Amino acid sequence: MKQTKISEAVVKRLPIYLQVLNELYYREIQTVSSQELGIKLDLNPAQIRKDLAYFGDFGRKGIGYDVTYLIEKIRQILKLDQKINVALVGAGNLGHALCNYNKYSNDNMKITAVFDVHPSKIGTQINHLTVLPIEALAETVKELNIRLGIITVPAFEAQNVANQIVEAGIEGILNFAPAILRVPDEIRIHHVDFTRELLSLAYYLEREREADNESNLD
Incomplete structure (x- = not known):
């Protein structure tokens, strides 16, 4: 892999590429071009080629990408060829839903412990x-070599849970709580805020309606 600083935007596109490639694989399609990927993803083919080129030369001119090979390489880049254990804190409705998804996931990244x-x-x-007490978090993280944590607790509990996750030695956090959390710089944290996304969608819905009204007046 080239020793180049990779932007977060590039890394976030890799799982999207992998999803489409997996669909092609299950349809028994053996090769795909950047143009075909671009059409499926509504992305510029040059952007796709540039993204992949950060990590190596995977395509062949005039042929495109071998689907199986590129799946393998992207999985390696995303560390999905390794077993990564995940802890989930918050056994409510969302926690149940994520565990249900976990049941059908074929990836090596698995929720292996749940706390409340x-x-x-x-x-x-x-x-x-089995849902475990939060007091067992540190011991379980060490025992199962858990590296990532998911937070699905109410906002008022989220910072305290994040503190305990950090103290337990977890390296990365996916936060579903509607709260901005403070963690040490060495801990990677991603926020998933359903409310914020819905509010932004409402704004764009209103923009579309206004545009339609203006076009009707013309």
Whole structure:
């Protein structure tokens, strides 16, 4: 892999490429060009070629990309060829949904432990995982070599949970709580805020309606 600083935007596009490539693989399509990928993803083919070129020369001129080979390489780039254990904190409805997805995922990244603070949830089962008390987090992280954590707790509990996750030695956090969390610089954190995304969608819906009204007046 080339020793070049890769932008976050490039890294976030790699899973999208992988998703499309997996679809092609299951349809038994053996090769694909950057133009074909661009059409499927509504991206400039030059951008796709540039993104992939950061990590190596995977295509062949006049032929394109070998689908199976490129899947393997992107999985290696994203570390999906390694087993990565994940802890989930918050056994509510969203936590259940993520564990249900985990059940059908074929990737090596798996939710291997679930935690909660509420006594009524501790000891219950979610897809063969027993909900553990938050006090067992540090010990379980060490025992199962858990590297990533998912937070699905209410906003007012999120920072405290993030602190415990960091103290337990987890390296990265995916936060679904509607709160901006403070963690040490060496901890990678990504935020998924459903409310913010819905609000922004509402804005664009209104823009589309205004544009339609203006066109009708013309």
